Amino acid sequence: MIHTRKEMREWIRADFERQLMTHPVLARLTFGEHNRTRRYLSMLRHVEYWRGKRRRPWDWLPLALWTLRLRRYSLKTGMYILPGTCGPGLLLPHPGFVRVGSLVRMGRNCTILPMVLFGKKKPDSVGRITVGDNCYFGVGSTVLGPVRIGNNVTVAAGAVVTADVDDNTVVAGVPARPVKKLNNVIGGGKTVGSIFSYSAA
Numbered sequence: 001m002i003h004t005r006k007e008m009r010e011w012i013r014a015d016f017e018r019q020l021m022t023h024p025v026l027a028r029l030t031f032g033e034h035n036r037t038r039r040y041l042s043m044l045r046h047v048e049y050w051r052g053k054r055r056r057p058w059d060w061l062p063l064a065l066w067t068l069r070l071r072r073y074s075l076k077t078g079m080y081i082l083p084g085t086c087g088p089g090l091l092l093p094h095p096g097f098v099r100v101g102s103l104v105r106m107g108r109n110c111t112i113l114p115m116v117l118f119g120k121k122k123p124d125s126v127g128r129i130t131v132g133d134n135c136y137f138g139v140g141s142t143v144l145g146p147v148r149i150g151n152n153v154t155v156a157a158g159a160v161v162t163a164d165v166d167d168n169t170v171v172a173g174v175p176a177r178p179v180k181k182l183n184n185v186i187g188g189g190k191t192v193g194s195i196f197s198y199s200a201a
Contacts, residue, residue, distance in 0.1 A: 001052035001084050008049040014088035015041045018109065037092040040079050043070040048083045086110065087133070103145050107133035113157075115140040121162060132167065152182055 002008045019034055047070050050063035074080050078097040081090075085100050089109035092098065096114025100106070104118045105128055116137045118129050127146025135149060138157035143149070150167035159176040170180035 002045065002048045003052045005049065008045050011088040012042055012045045014108075015045070015090050018089055018091040033095055036077055036095040037079070040073055040077060041090060041092065043073055044081055044083060051083055103127075104129045104131065106131040107135070107151070109134050111136045113137060113139045116142070118143045118145070120145060
């Protein structure tokens with residue numbers, strides 16, 4: 001959770017840097033699709049700041065205004081990420097349906113493509129979905145908790161994760177199973193050299 005304006009600016013900067021936008025002002029003026037995700041993340045971080053800040057009696061007003069703006073934009077874009085669930089450096093490459101609810105605790109520098117859902121295996125399931133750093137969720141993937149997903153994990157398009165996933169693993173299928181292991185993982189979740197060693201699906 002964000003507690004100071006400095007932290008809020010750092011988190012917004014981390015989110016924006018992962019978009020690699022060279023002309024953000026032009027993208028806004030020309031209604032570029034990346035501007036939509038950029039605006040959404042900015043609103044999300046403002047809500048997180050006002051929620052985490054030690055509130056004075058009058059701080060409820062900006063919290064309410066930012067929350068209403070975020071909810072309105074969520075209806076417009078189909079993106080719903082509960083404040084306080086995702087760490088800095090979050091990348092939403094394209095606008096489209098995304099749902100990250102209260103069960104989720106996600107680390108830094110994760111990527112979520114459209115049509116991704118984090119939910120429960122059963123309506124009465126208890127427990128969280130814990131996601132590490134540098135994880136990637138492909139189009140149409142689903143994570144059903146409670147599960148733990150490690151660092152540097154790739155969830156392939158259309159996969160349904162129902163069990164824990166180890167660090168440095170690629171999972172695919174329904175239900176999702178490990179298909180590749182990432183060997184030479186370096187900072188930021190990038191890989192070098194011949195990175196894949198295959199395992200049984």
